[in-house]
Amino acid sequence: MQVKLSEQISSDDAEIILKHLPEWIQDALISRATEIDYPVEAIIEMAIASFLDTEALSFADCKPGRSQ
Structure with missing residues (x-):
């Protein structure tokens, strides 16, 4: 079985x-x-990235429309 790697999770994979x-x-x-x-x-x-790497983009970083 060959595994295809991609940079992002597809919507099908997310489902x-x-x-x-x-x-x-x-x-x-x-x-x-x-x-x-x-x-x-x-x-x-x-969610996966923040579990694997504490310095990864997190939910706290995602505040659209809010300035820092």
Whole structure:
């Protein structure tokens, strides 16, 4: 089996990942994506990245329309 690597999670992959998570986590990820108007696949990527690298882009960095 050959694995195809890409830079981003596809919307199809995000849907598969969501289906394998507990419902309360699905709801939280979808809610956050809606709240900040980001695609859910980006939210999943941020969740994984913040788990693997504490200096990665995090949810706290995603505040559209707010100046720092």
